[in-house]
Amino acid sequence: MEGMAGQKSSLVWAVNIAAFLLVLLWTIPTLGLLVSSFRDRDQILTSGWWQSFSAQEATGFVRTGTGDDAVQEDGLYVIEGTVLEEGQSLIGWGTRAREPAAFAPGDTTEIEDGWQLTVAADGTYRLTSPTPFEMRRGERIFVTTGAPARLTTENYNRVLTAEGLGRAFMNTLTVTIPATVIPILIAAFAAYALAWMEFPGRAILTAAVVGLLVVPLQVALIPLLRLHNDLGIGKGYLGIWLAHTGFGLPLAIYLLRNYMAGLPREVIESARVDGATEFQIFRKIILPLSFPALASFAIFQFLWVWNDLLVATVFLGNTREQLVMTGVLRELMGSKGGEWEILATSAFISIAVPLLVFFAMQKYLVRGLLAGSVKGG
Amino acid sequence: MELFWLAVSTIAIGVFGCVAWFWGSNWVLDRIYPPRGPDAGDNIRKANQIRPWLFLGPAILFLGVYLVYPIFDSLWRSVHNARGTEFVGGSNYAWLMGDGKFRESMRNNLVWLLVVPALSTLFGLIAAQLTDRLKWGNIGKSLIFMPMAISFVGAGVIWKFIYEYREPGEAQIGLLNAIVQALGGGPQLWLTLIPWNNFFLMVVLVWIQTGFAMVILSAALRGIPEETIEAAILDGASPWQVFFRIKVPQIMGTIAVVWTTITIVVLKVFDIVFVMTNGQWGTQVLANLMYDWMFRGTPDYGRGSAIAIILMLLVTPIMIWNMLNVRREVR
Incomplete structure (x- = not known):
């Protein structure tokens, strides 16, 4: 706050301390889980994780x-x-x-x-x-x-093999990657049309996309489950990929349209004058320029699909081989509610990938949030 | 391993399919109306009328099937019986109004709706203001923002561990009870403590959403013109006055956006309640109640859909408000 006149140093201190406390308060819950996941199973049950480094x-x-x-x-x-x-x-x-x-x-x-x-x-x-x-x-x-305090990686070995989390990890990955890639492609074309092509009904379509942003998923569950059964897709990967693609599209189109609409008009106009087709303009100019927005959406969709429980429960089925990580975690909470070494470790494995993505790509995530803060998750 | 190939081939087919559609349909269009020759001008005009729909086609198909059709189908199911075989009029809705669990869910959703957006926005605003000009502010922001990346289920585990209970006098392994016991209080089973358990669930969502509020509000705070702040300070305003009288009023629009966005998340809250209490001990919410009617025991699609439609009605005002804003922008 150096730019402020009349600034007291006690206030600077107060701000620093208050901010520190707030950050601490927001970090401690996750830290507790992380530390616990490395503790010996008996020690977890007999002492708090904050004592894990003392005897x-x-x-x-x-x-x-x-x-x-x-x-x-x-x-x-x-x-x-x-x-x-x-x-x-x-x-x-x-x-x-x-x-x-x-x-x-x-x-x-x-x-x-x-x-x-x-x-x-x-x-x-x-x-x-x-x-x-x-x-x-x-x-x-x-x-x-x-x-002496015992910290081990034993829990990780156990959870990944015996508790079936390794399998669930693969399942989650299988669900997530296609469900992230496919909507991007479909949305990019649609966003380009909404941003740069003149046609009747453009404003209404854009508004409709924004409206669809907030439709509660719950409304779609029963009808789509029936539809998938009638079409013979049933429960499985194809169904969940399609569902996630559908649910992710409004945000994708909205984010990309906003971004593309902000691209310089002259570049596109001059390309048109030079005789480039719309497809060429899209592929050679729009797509490369829109990379930040594409990255933003990719992160959103990745986090959302990876962390989702509801869509996976409904569209993928609940046998041991089909569960995604959130599903396994939920099951463990029911069946092993007291075995914190298993719960903490499983939870940490399931949130490790999103956290990595988050810290690596935070810039794009923030940019995307700022561009599309109408969306509700 | 087969799973891996399945995923890879899906991406390949999906990507290839999309590209083939967009490229192929454009190619066909250019064949039918070639942009050269005697009728070039006329052809280009015609092609340009059709082309947007080629670009939009797959998106409209997906949106139609996966979001628009379900709204109408749910509406239809909500006025039919459990298996959708018989028209029952408004009796599902009438039943809802009289159902104790539904009323409990509505009441809880309402409290969530008041508490979570308010607290998230408040904490987000405080966090944004506090960290904005600190040297380590960006690291602090990252850490407060981090819960955004954690799944609701993961957050459920994290917080259930904090609420963990041991008999009084024993070593408490849950942080909250450890603090309570250290201060001389008796440990509690927080998640079964009616009605306060609702608030302990809300804490989880506040924890997750504060980072979102902070990011948006921090950008808004930076966008405030310096002159207004400097003028206020020259007039002798205290830091508190600067914040509440000068800064906050100027970002009211952004606060409203943050508030409504979190409101929508709150209305749909499901996972947190589902994994932490499953709606027991007076913590039921609409989304979880609907899940119960859809998938537990004998599914009743009529009642489940009726609850879904109620949810839809609750988000509709926000939906219309957003749409009006965007239409104003596009024009």
């Missing part, structure tokens, strides 16, 4: 050996062993479930009838008794352990 505290219990494991030492019966697993450290221990950290490492306690239990800091325990042990099952020692 993880956990409680549990181990059983001591039984009477058979006891050895005699100086007139005492002794059972020895360890309560820790590889990589864990002992924070505290206890003999009752309610107090898993009643004693510090190294403490000794008496359980019953002269039984003495000691758990050392390295996790080894020593249970002694003046009389022979007669229990069949070992005594329980409750322990509070610390484990």
Whole structure:
């Protein structure tokens, strides 16, 4: 805000901090998912993702050996062993479930009838008794352990193979690419006609395209499903490509028409005077010049088709082999609602490609938005 | 692998088909009315009358079949019974008016309609103003804009994780409950907390749409002539006054466009509710209710279509407003 007179530096600070908080607020949800997708499955369930880089505290219990494991030492019966697993450290221990950290490492306690239990800091325990042990099952020692934070890519391996997300990824790609390319071609010709050809009904057609921009998809679902069945297309890729092409066209035509109408008149007029046919003008002049608008729409359509759930559910079918990624994700939310390592990882895989496209092509996306802010998604 | 070839061949056929149509039909037209010879002038005139329709043909066909025809077909189905075999007049609509779930959906849609566009536009405006002249403003903008690229389903997972619930006293893994617990409150099952759960769903859409509002409004803010702002500052206006009295009134038109655009998104909101609560606990909305009648249990196309037509009616005012604006522009 350097151009402003009467600018106070405290205000600059306030603006910086407020903006930072806002950005933080908008980023944290996605960040949480990203971090969680790399966490160990047990750790996700026992601590918040914001603690993923600090040591993880956990409680549990181990059983001591039984009477058979006891050895005699100086007139005492002794059972020895360890309560820790590889990589864990002992924070505290206890003999009752309610107090898993009643004693510090190294403490000794008496359980019953002269039984003495000691758990050392390295996790080894020593249970002694003046009389022979007669229990069949070992005594329980409750322990509070610390484990180093574990970050892994295991979740990704599992989700891509076992949960069928790899297949869904291919399905999504198969749906998305033709559904992005084909409307562009059809729309480009139509947009050129609307922008640069004189014919009766042009204004009405343009207005109609704008009107169709906001038609709710829901209106089209039942009739088109019936139509596809009657035509023998049924449920499948062909149907969904056609549907996405139809639904994407209004925005495509609208964006491209706006852009093409803004191209310099002289270029087109002089080409006409030179005897170029409309087709040549379109191919050699309009198409190359309209690249930014074509890119804008391509990104919109790509994001929209990739992220769509409704059209895919209705037109593609719901068997395991047919699901796109949003469909799998939705199914996982129902069946594996508590298994956050799977959900987080799957969700992140499904949003990774759109995010890449978004960050790589943001310029065109913004341009497209500014050109066509009548559209409603 | 076969999938891959299927996709590749579709693109090839699609692209080739389109090109063949446009090129071929133009070629035929030029054969019939050659733009040379004795009648060249007359031929060119005739050809130019037909040519636009060759260019527009495929688009009109698609728009007609995939968007216009369905509106009329839905209208027809909405006055017929479940399988479309019998005319039932307005009884589907009459049933809707009396249905508790439909009323709940209408009420919820109305609240969504008030809350989401308002908050998205407000946050978008704040974000645009705050980041506009910061050194790191563009990075900040990117990050606020980012949720636009995330699917509603993905956003559903992200936010469900934030709302995750554990018994009081346990380590909370959901961010919201962790904060509540750290502040001494009791953790809640946010998504079943009637009626507030609706707002927790709306948050997701606000999160997604704010970036859109910000991008458009930020461009509009930059378009405000500097002189008006400088004049206000010379007259002793405070930064708040400059923003609310000078800047905001000048971009009212853009705010209206942003508002209506988000309104349309809100009316059609489906995925978020579908994956997060599926309309349970008083969170039903029209689009999800319609899906229920279309695909759950025994489909009732009559009632489903009636709900679709209601949705269509709700967007119609915006549709007409947009069309009038564009017709003014084109002329």
